[in-house]
Amino acid sequence: MGFTEDPDYPQIIVQYSSGFLVSKVMFTACELGVFDLLLESGEPLSSDSVAACLGTSTTGMERLLDACVGLKLLAVEMTQEGALYRNTEISNIYLTKSSPKSQYHMMMYYSNTVYLCWQHLAEAVREGRNQYERTFGISSKDPFGAMYRSEEEMLKFMAGQNSVWSICGRDVLAAFDLSSFTQIYDLGGGGGALARECVSLYPNSTVTIYDLPKVVQVAKEQFVSPEERQITFHEGDFFNDSIPEAELYILSKILHDWDDNKCKQLLAKVYKACKPG
Numbered sequence: 001m002g003f004t005e006d007p008d009y010p011q012i013i014v015q016y017s018s019g020f021l022v023s024k025v026m027f028t029a030c031e032l033g034v035f036d037l038l039l040e041s042g043e044p045l046s047s048d049s050v051a052a053c054l055g056t057s058t059t060g061m062e063r064l065l066d067a068c069v070g071l072k073l074l075a076v077e078m079t080q081e082g083a084l085y086r087n088t089e090i091s092n093i094y095l096t097k098s099s100p101k102s103q104y105h106m107m108m109y110y111s112n113t114v115y116l117c118w119q120h121l122a123e124a125v126r127e128g129r130n131q132y133e134r135t136f137g138i139s140s141k142d143p144f145g146a147m148y149r150s151e152e153e154m155l156k157f158m159a160g161q162n163s164v165w166s167i168c169g170r171d172v173l174a175a176f177d178l179s180s181f182t183q184i185y186d187l188g189g190g191g192g193a194l195a196r197e198c199v200s201l202y203p204n205s206t207v208t209i210y211d212l213p214k215v216v217q218v219a220k221e222q223f224v225s226p227e228e229r230q231i232t233f234h235e236g237d238f239f240n241d242s243i244p245e246a247e248l249y250i251l252s253k254i255l256h257d258w259d260d261n262k263c264k265q266l267l268a269k270v271y272k273a274c275k276p277g
Helices: 008-017 019-032 036-039 047-054 060-072 089-094 104-118 121-127 131-135 143-147 152-172 195-201 214-220 260-273
Strands: 074-079 082-087 181-185 206-211 231-235 249-251
Touching: 008 019, 008 181, 019 036, 019 060, 019 104, 019 214, 036 047, 036 060, 036 082, 036 089, 047 060, 060 082, 082 089, 082 143, 104 131, 104 152, 143 152, 152 195, 152 214, 181 195, 195 231, 206 214, 214 231, 249 260
Parallel strands: 181 206, 181 249, 206 231
Antiparallel strands: 074 082
C-alpha cells in the first residue's frame, strides 16, 4: 500500500516544529522592553539605538528586531543610514505596557511559568498530572502553589488575568442579559478586572470578589481602589469555607483547574447558597 504525500506536508512540519521559537521571540521582545521603547520614542529607531537604550548587544538586538519584523510585530524602513524599526498597530495595542488592552503581563506569565511547565509535556502525559513539582519544586496537588510562589509571581499572574479581561470581558458579560442580577459573587475573581467590567456594564449591580486572603490583599493594594464602591471583597477558600448567599455566581477560569469531584463539590455549594428564584 503506497502513501501519497501532500506537497504542503514539509512546510507544515517545519512550522509546527519551530513554533516555540515564535513564542519566545515575542516573549523576549516584551521582556526587554522593545515595544515600549519604540512607542515612547515617537519615531523609528535603528537597531544600534534600541540596543544602546535597552543595554543589549547590537548583534543580538538586530536579529531579534528582524525576527519581529518577520512575525509582523515590527515594521522596518530602509534608509541611507540603515534599517529603522517601528511598532506595528498590533504591537502598540497588545504588547506595550501602557495600552488599555496590553497583554504584556500575560506574555510574562506565559514566558516565566507556563512555558517552563510545557517543557515537561511528555512527563505530564506519562504521569497524568501537572508538572509544577518537576519545574518549581512545588507539590502538584496545589496548582496555585507555582502561580503564588511569591508575591511577585502572584502579582504577575493577577495582572495577566486582568489583561485578558480587558479584551473579552465585556463581550462575555454581554452574551446574556444579566441586568436583573444585583448581588453577584465572583468566585476566584483575583485582580477584579471582570468585576470592573460587570459593574460598568450593569451599573445597578454590586460584585463581591471571593478569593484567598493573600490574593484579596494584593487586589486591594494593586488593582481595585477604595473608590470603586460597587466592588467588595470576601476572604476565604471556597472549597473549605462557606459561600454566602447571592443572586448570581461567576466561576470564570475556575473549573478547568480541578478534577470532576472537586468541581461537583464546588457547584453543589454554589447551588445550595444561591438565593431562591
